[in-house]
Amino acid sequence: MKKKVVSVIGGSTCTKEVEELAHNLGKKLSEVVDILICGGLGGTMKAVCQGFKLGKGLTIGILSSYNKNDANEYIDIAIPTGMGLARNVLVVKSADIVVALPGKTGTLSEVAYALQFGIPVISLQSWDIPGVIKTETVEQTIKEIRNACSTNA
Numbered sequence: 001m002k003k004k005v006v007s008v009i010g011g012s013t014c015t016k017e018v019e020e021l022a023h024n025l026g027k028k029l030s031e032v033v034d035i036l037i038c039g040g041l042g043g044t045m046k047a048v049c050q051g052f053k054l055g056k057g058l059t060i061g062i063l064s065s066y067n068k069n070d071a072n073e074y075i076d077i078a079i080p081t082g083m084g085l086a087r088n089v090l091v092v093k094s095a096d097i098v099v100a101l102p103g104k105t106g107t108l109s110e111v112a113y114a115l116q117f118g119i120p121v122i123s124l125q126s127w128d129i130p131g132v133i134k135t136e137t138v139e140q141t142i143k144e145i146r147n148a149c150s151t152n153a
Contacts, residue, residue, distance in 0.1 A: 003034035004149050007091050009110040010044030010101030010126070018102050021125065021138070022047035025099065028142045030055020032149070037062060037094050039087070040071040040078055044101045049074035062090045089113050097148050099141060100126045120148045 006029060010022060026048040029036060036052045038045040040061015049059045053074050061075035064084050071078035081087045085106060092098050092114040100111050100123045107126070114121045115131050122133045124141045135141045 004032070005035040005037060005095050006033045006145065007037040007095035007098045007110075007114075008044070008048045008101065009038065009088075009091065009098060009103065009107050010048075011103035011107060012039070012041045012043045012045065014043040014047070014102065018044060018125075019047045022101055023051040024138050025101070025124065025141065026051025027054050028138050029099075029145070030057045032142060032145055033057065035060060037091060039064065039091055040075050042072055044103065046072040046074060048101075060094075062087050062094070085109065092119060093117055095119060097122065097145055099124055099145070100132070102126045122148075 022044045030052045035058045037060045040063045052059055059075050060077045061071040063070050063080045064087050066080045066082040068078040068080050088110045092110050098114040098119055098121045111121055111127055122135055122141050122144050124135050128134055133144050
């Protein structure tokens with residue numbers, strides 16, 4: 001059986017509220033997907049990985065640098081690319097579904113890549129863009145992921 005993979009995108013720095021949201025999302029994601037992919041750094045990425053590690057899942061960080069040590073401590077597999085922002089394509093293309101948390105233009109570029117590739121995007125308290133599923137709570141987000149994963153199984 002194919003493992004379910006989600007990419008979570010968001011800011012490398014974030015507010016305390018977004019950090020808590022990402023952590024709670026990570027906890028709940030660990031109940032419905034097998035692998036979490038992100039950019040592997042701090043902020044939203046660190047918080048979602050920390051929450052995800054409370055469950056059974058595997059975390060993969062696709063790093064912008066060449067240095068594996070740049071990954072946050074909740075990353076199981078660090079992939080140093082040295083690609084800078086170009087690594088955003090890999091972050092989204094590796095997933096069955098993408099969840100966007102609040103971020104800046106790097107996050108917006110990842111949303112655009114996912115839409116171009118036809119990968120479903122859920123925006124949790126983030127970008128409101130045509131073609132993106134907008135949610136306000138972690139529970140709504142998990143429900144949408146369950147729906148998308150069962151449709152794409």
